[in-house]
Amino acid sequence: MSEVLAEDFRGEPYWWEMSPRAGRPAAPPPLPARADVAIVGAGYAGLAAALVLARAGRGVLVLDAGPPGGGASSRSVGMTGGRLRQGAAALTKALGPGPALALMREAAGAYRWFLDFVRAEAIDCDLRQSGRLVGAWTRRDLEAQRRLAAMLTERIGIDCHVVDRAGLRPEIASDLYHGALVLPQDGGLHPARLHDGLLQRALAAGATVAAFTPVTALAEESGEVRVLTPAGAVTAREVVLATNAYTGPAFPWHHRRVIPVGSYMAATEPLSPTRVARLLPAGRLVNDTRRLAYAIRISPDGTRLLVGGRASARDHARPPQVARSLHRVLAGVFPELAAARMSHAWGGMVAFTFDRLPNIGTRGRVHHVLGCNGSGVVMSTYLGTMLGRRIAGAADAVTGFARDGLPGAPLYGGRPWFMSPVSLWYGLRDRADRMIDAARPSPPRGASTP
Ligand SMILES: Cc1cc2nc3c(=O)[nH]c(=O)nc-3n(C[C@H](O)[C@H](O)[C@H](O)COP(=O)(O)OP(=O)(O)OC[C@H]3O[C@@H](n4cnc5c(N)ncnc54)[C@H](O)[C@@H]3O)c2cc1C
DSSP states (O other): OOTTEEEEEESSOGGGGTSOGGGSOOSOOOOOSEEEEEEEOOSHHHHHHHHHHHHTTOOEEEEOSSSTTTTGGGTSOOEEOSOOSSOHHHHHHHHOHHHHHHHHHHHHHHHHHHHHHHHHTTOOSOOBOOOEEEEOSSHHHHHHHHHHHHHIIIIIOOOOEEEETGGGTTTOSOSSOSEEEEETTOEEOOHHHHHHHHHHHHHHTTOEEETTOOOOEEEEETTEEEEEETTEEEEEEEEEEOOGGGOOTTSHHHHTTOEEEEEEEEEEOOOOHHHHHHHSTTOOEEEESOSSOEEEEEOTTSSOEEEEEOOOSSSSOOHHHHHHHHHHHHHHHOGGGGGOOEEEEEEEEEEEOTTSSOEEEEETTEEEEEOOTTOOHHHHHHHHHHHHHHHTTOTTOOOTTOOSSOOOOTTOOSOOTTHHHHHHHHHHHHHHHHHHHHHSOOOOTTOOOO
């Protein structure tokens, strides 16, 4: 074993140390013959919909192919915020200025809703608004961040500011970035504990959760849906697909519209809390502007650093390879961690859509909430709740993310063969951008960027 890996290295999420998946409902319960609503997928989206519908008095059955939360929902970095993954310029180009602004404002509102929701439900998930730092990979990125900060503050109402290289010192003990966008209201949580809280509340509201029960097909007949599983069939009035990146060929229409992409994480061995606090004095979570996005954060107990990103151009990379790759990323930001060892590494799948936007919608009696586009802690919970409220008939459950259709692409059948070359290309572009930027002449001392 390489020295990057700790003696007790484990190829599963660090989060499961505090919140083991083995403790979830294990054996599938006997399936009821009927349910008002059958929900496929027991991640944040499925459970949020289940909670609303069970509280509205519906008979809710949630089915998951594995343990609840075994998908992305107990594997993430746990970053929270109110911005869409799709950039403002691309969104405006695709939708026009009015609808783009409305979606960005709704995403910011979804975050405010989420903070209130976690507090109102008293979900103990280490949620802290310690802020986010988005490091500028190039000087050009820093200039773009200044424009972005003005737009976010003035038009979306998101509190943020930009710091230059000198202003980074109180934020991060690293020389890698040219400056950063600071979003003080963003934060982080323990993703598996958020999932635990949602699961407990959905069960308490009366939902039934059938783990290890894969749905193999849906058949609409006589105004109802037959939900087929190896443990038998259930007849439901309505079905919710909350399968996100794990949407398989059992749901062919949706399968062809979701792009599953492997995303990875690793955790260091315990470090001294003083050292951790010296590396990230403000306790912020860190992203940067690279095309291949990475994230670094402090563990909720303050003793480790966690790092996430596309550790391999391939999906389903092996944990030791993930640990080595993400260790290089971490040491690139904090060279003094070159000798630190990694205790955990793992992966999960995130779902991209062809328009890079989350989507809720309905076809016949089958509803879906899909396409977190890599940022689903807030969005999947919010849109699962929205979808549940819409099914329950809430007139005010209006959302711009319920758009007609879910775009597909010619020749795409659900297997993203293009992701490996795209990842490699992005990595090359990131390196090239940095070199080109370094070759650009520096602005004269004292000159301000627009
Ligand atoms: C490494 C990593 C880091 C991330 N970091 C962040 C972050 O910092 N911030 C952020 O906002 N988001 C992040 N995300 C994304 C976030 O975790 C997801 O967007 C979110 O968890 C999606 O929740 P979900 O309920 O939609 O889907 P999931 O949690 O993936 O749940 C889908 C479920 O559907 C089930 N399923 C699929 N098919 C079937 C079937 N046929 N029958 C029964 N069940 C089925 C699966 O078993 C799975 O449990 C990250 C994800 C990963 C993997």
